[in-house]
Amino acid sequence: MAEIFTFYLALVIAIVFTVMLAKKLRVAYPILLVIAGLLISVIPEIHRIKINPELIFIIFLPPLLYEAAFQVSWKELWKLRRIVTSFAFIIVFLNAIVVAFIANTYIPGFSLAAGFVLGGIVSPPDAVSAGAILKYVKVPKNYSTILEGESLFNDASSLIILRFAMISVATGQFIWQQAALSFCWMVVGGVGMGLAIAVVFLKIHKNFPTDVNMDVILSLITPYVMYITAEEVHSSGVLSVVSGGLYLSVRRHEFLKTPESRLKGFNVWESFTFLINGIVFLIIGLDLPEITEGLKNEGTKISTAIGYGLLVTAILIILRFVASYAAVLVTLIMRNFIAVADPNPDRKSPLLFGWTGMRGVVSLAAALSIPVALDNGLPFPHRDLILFITFVVILVTLILQGLTLPALIKWLNIPVQTTYHLSEKEAALLLQNGIKNTALSYLNKEIRDDNDKKKYIKNILARWQKEKYEESILGLSDDGKDVYFATIEKQRSWLRLENQNNPLIDEEFIRRHLHKLDLEEERLRVE
Template sequence: MIGNFTFYLSLIVLLVLIIMLANKIKVAYPVLLVITGLAVSFIPGLPPFHIDPELIFIIFLPPLLYEAAWAISWKELWHWRRIVGSFAFIVVFFTATAVAIVSNKIIPGFSLAMGFLLGGIVSPPDAVSAGSILKFVKVPRRVSSILEGESLMNDASSLIIFQFAMIAVGTGQFIWYNAAASFVWMVVGGIGIGLLVGWIFMKIHKNLPTDTNMDIILSIVAPYVMYLVAEELHSSGVMAVVSGGLLLSNKRHEFLSSSSRLRGVNVWQSLVFVLNGLVFILIGLDLSEIRAGLATEGVSLSQAIGYGLLISAVLILVRIIAAYGAVITTLIARNFITVADASNPGIRVPFILGWTGMRGVVSLAAALSIPVQMDNGLLFPQRNLILFITFIVILTTLLVQGLTLPVIIKKIGLPVYKDYLPEEESVEILRKGVAGHGYNFLTTEYSEQLSKHPFLQQLADKLRGKSSDEIDYAVTGESREIYLEVISKQRQWLLELGHSKDKHDEEVIRNYLLQLDIEEERIRLS
């Protein structure tokens, strides 16, 4: 037991070192982590690395999805809802269908139900992989927003396909109208349950005497509760976590203190960092066990690799075709309805959207969750082959698409959109707006106190730009409370601006909100 603990602890240390190396050589860390896990798996004498398949989803998915929902911009998600929805649902369905047909025709003994099972596993691109790669190159905000929004939704749609295929494989039956009704309940019920549980947690934060530590613990518990409640009621736990996370993210300034927001960000960054890293190392570590299981299914290693490369090619091709199909559909639809962007994006943007199809966390979690035995006691058919194909797909898309994506983006270039003001201009406007709003509130509401308190006079001069001296944070009494109220009003103005249709990138607004939280913490701790 102690030896295993040492091994797992060593994995964490190795994870940190590999990501440090990845940052230094400017390579996406999922690529190096998968290769490292694969290399480690060949070291003799290592303890077996096994996780109960039923716990894979529960351990990894809820917190990863929840953190992604907190990071995304709701305004951006709503603005690009049509293309995000088409990629997350329609493209995923067509991708799964293509994989099902090809695998059924090519792989001996692979039924159509098993093909859909494999399709549900490998159809959703991984946001972590794309995000870690895109940070090395500059892409238009709309491209990153579409990819982030798609990654939130496509996990749900692919896992719904996966669950239906699991039932079909286990029972040998698929009744389409029952499946359609179940699909509606999984989506609508999952969203409703997530919103309800999120609302309950929001009320707990608001009405109970929680402190910063309690707030952070509740934030970690929330996605697990959302997921488990939804799954217990046979709806989509993924949709529950996404909808509940979006609700709490959008309302975070209403029920969390500045201290809880600041410290919570640090805790969540560390938690997600470890979970993501472990999953990608696990992809490589699990290969030796999967490879050994292929022999029991009568599949040679070369055959399995060939199947994996074939499915990888299908995934890449279908996504690129779908990206161009989405553009054509948008250009046609603009004649009948209002679309987010009616201009022709050319051939470069759809290709980049199509090429950012790296697979990762969700695919691995889904594949590993396949039970060894079915309910009737029989071994699950070709489980190890499905796992091996999933591994090859993840490895191929990470290496081929992941390593070439930055080069392709730099070579072909991307158009410069005017969705938002230039960052420097936006920052300057926000700086003046925050200072001016704070000054007007201070001089209007507290004109009498302004003449009595030197600190408030110093604050007014700084807000007007007449002084560049640092504020003396060691202030107490009425001046302290007035300053906290000024910060609150400035925050309210920024939040209203973020929810409006103004041309400020919400990321810039969030950075200013973060600065106000830091300012509030300074004055509270002084």
């Protein structure tokens, strides 16, 4: 037991140092983590990680999906809903269908149902990989929103395909009527369950006397409750977590009531998801020996399996390029009939979107979740080959596309600033003036006969004129601090309202100002 604990502790240390090295080399950390896992796996007598396939989704997916949904901007997502849903659903289904027929045609003994299992697994691109790479380069906000939104919903669509495909493998038949009804229930039930649980947790936060620790712990529990509850009623746990996360994201200031809860919750979640991502990408590399051993037992040569993996990878890359150019073509046609978010899409964008199809966490989790045996006791057909092909797809797309994507973005030289958002400087000026006017208006209405009024307003003005924080709050009485906190709350309300009403403001800028107000209030409270 002590040896296992030491091994896992060593893995965490390896993750930290690998990410530090990735930052120094300015390389996306998922790429180096996979390579590190491969290097560790070849060490003789290394302890092999075995994960219960039934638990893989419950352990990793709920918090990763919830954190992604909580951080994405619903305003931007809704604005780009047509192209996001196209990438998240239509393209995923197209990938799964083509991969299924290719596998059925070129891999001996591979049934069409098994092909759909493989297609469902390798269809969704990984947002973590793309997000880690995009940190080192700048792209227009609408591009990153499309990638983030796609990753939220393509996981659900691919896992729905996987579920039906595995049923077909187990039963040997596929009944379209039952599948259609089950699909509708998975979507409607998953979304409904996620929203219902989100409302319950929101009521708990608002109506019960929770403290900071309770708020943070409840936020950690929430995605697991959403996922497990939805799965228990045979709906989509993924859609439950995504829909619930988006609902609470819009109401984050009701869900986490105090600045301290929001600040500590942000830090806890950032560390938690970083660790989970690190473990999963490291496992991708560490799992290779077990996958290759199973491949030998199946009687398939490794060189042959690599060929199958490269074939599937090439098909996925080609399909994504085709879909990206088709999306631009459809936009150019449809702008003549309906309003679209981007009526004049950049002709360079299909190259970028076509090359951002790195696979990762979800594909690995889905592959590992395949049961070793069917309900009748027979081995799941081609399980080890499916695992190996998935591994090849993840490895090739991460290394090939991941390492070259920054160079491609620089070569394309896509303008970061678009006409659909104010520049950062323009947004900062608008928001600064807005929160200043909001505070002054509140002070003039609420503080009429206060002796500290002049001094207080002077201090507030000094704060907005970017003088030192310590100098701006000198001399504030306890009553003055209470007024100051009330003023900050008015500013928060104005920022949230401006975010709803002004489509030209990037929500990321709003969140930065809200974060600054939380820091400012919390700092004054602890002094």
